[in-house]
Amino acid sequence: MKEGVLSVVGIGPGAAAHATPAAIEAIEKADLVVGYRTYIALVRHLLAGKEVVQTGMTEEIGRARAAVERARAGARVAVVSSGDAGVYGMAGLVFEVLRELGWKRGDAPRLEIVPGMTALNSCAARVGAPLVHDHCSISLSDLLTPWPVIERRLEAAASADFVIGLYNPASGRRTRQIVEAQRIIRRHRAGETPVALVKSAYREGERVVLSTLDGFLDYEIGMLTTVLVGSSSSSVFEGYMVTARGYANKYGLADGEARVGQRPGRSLVVEGALDEEREGRNGTRG
Ligand code: SAH
Numbered sequence: 001m002k003e004g005v006l007s008v009v010g011i012g013p014g015a016a017a018h019a020t021p022a023a024i025e026a027i028e029k030a031d032l033v034v035g036y037r038t039y040i041a042l043v044r045h046l047l048a049g050k051e052v053v054q055t056g057m058t059e060e061i062g063r064a065r066a067a068v069e070r071a072r073a074g075a076r077v078a079v080v081s082s083g084d085a086g087v088y089g090m091a092g093l094v095f096e097v098l099r100e101l102g103w104k105r106g107d108a109p110r111l112e113i114v115p116g117m118t119a120l121n122s123c124a125a126r127v128g129a130p131l132v133h134d135h136c137s138i139s140l141s142d143l144l145t146p147w148p149v150i151e152r153r154l155e156a157a158a159s160a161d162f163v164i165g166l167y168n169p170a171s172g173r174r175t176r177q178i179v180e181a182q183r184i185i186r187r188h189r190a191g192e193t194p195v196a197l198v199k200s201a202y203r204e205g206e207r208v209v210l211s212t213l214d215g216f217l218d219y220e221i222g223m224l225t226t227v228l229v230g231s232s233s234s235s236v237f238e239g240y241m242v243t244a245r246g247y248a249n250k251y252g253l254a255d256g257e258a259r260v261g262q263r264p265g266r267s268l269v270v271e272g273a274l275d276e277e278r279e280g281r282n283g284t285r286g
Contacts, residue, residue, distance in 0.1 A: 010116020014203030071109035128240030
C-alpha cells in the first residue's frame with residue numbers, strides 16, 4: 001500500500017501569485033483536497049481530476065477527521081486553509097484529531113505542514129508598513145473562546161502598546177465585539193491613532209480603508225475584514241500606515257550619524273536601559 005500523506009496547506013490570502021510554490025505543489029500532488037467552500041474556490045484551477053470535499057463553516061471536525069482517516073488509509077490528502085493553516089486555521093484541529101487517534105511520529109500518515117502568508121502579512125502590505133515594530137494578533141471570535149479571555153488580551157495588548165491585528169472582527173450575528181474592542185483600546189490610545197480596515201486582500205472585492213481609532217466603526221466591517229490598529233509609533237504618510245522602528249531616536253536620518261550619547265550596535269540610551277558595562281563584567285556578554 002502506498003504511504004498516505006496529510007499536507008496541511010496555507011494558500012495565502014487569495015491571489016495565485018501569493019500562494020507559495022510548495023503550497024501549489026502539495027495541492028497538485030494530492031488525490032483528495034479538503035477545505036471550506038471559499039478556499040476551495042480560490043484554488044479551483046489546481047483541482048482538475050481530484051476528489052474534492054468542500055464544506056461550510058460548521059463542519060470542521062468532521063472534515064478534519066475525514067482527511068486524517070483517508071490519509072491513514074493511504075491517500076495523499078491536502079487540507080487547505082486561507083493564509084497560514086496554523087494561524088486560526090485547520091492545522092490545530094488536525095493535530096487534535098491525530099492526538100485523539102493516538103497517532104505517533106513515524107506512523108502513517110506522513111504529516112507535512114506547508115506555511116502560507118497570513119492575513120496579517122498581506123493586509124499589512126496593502127496599507128504600508130504597520131507591523132515594523134512589535135505587534136500581535138487577536139481573534140474577536142467568541143465562538144470557541146470565552147469573551148472575558150478576549151477582553152483580557154485586548155486590554156493587555158492595548159496597554160503594552162502593541163500594534164494589534166484583529167482577526168474575525170465581526171460577522172452577521174457578531175457585531176458587538178468590535179465595538180467593545182474599540183472601547184478597550186481607546187482607553188490606552190489616542191483617538192487619532194491610525195486604523196486600517198482591509199477586506200479580502202488580494203481577492204476579488206478587495207477594499208482598503210484608512211481611518212482612525214475614533215472613526216473606524218463608521219465603515220463596513222465583516223467576516224472578510226482584518227482590522228489593523230496602530231501603536232503610539234504608527235502614523236500616516238502619503239496614505240500609507242507606517243509604524244516607526246525607532247531609528248530616529250538614535251540616528252539623524254539626514255546624515256545617518258548616531259545622536260549625541262548614542263552608540264551604534266549598543267542599547268539605546270534611555271532612563272531604565274540595561275547597563276551593558278555591568279553585564280560585560282559579569283560575563284553575560286561576549
Ligand atoms: N488562516 C487565516 C486566518 C483565518 S481566520 C490566515 O492565516 O490568514 C479568518 C479571518 O482572517 C477573517 O475573519 C479575516 O479577519 C482574516 N482574513 C483571512 N483572509 C483575509 C484576506 N484575504 N483579507 C483580509 N482579511 C483576511
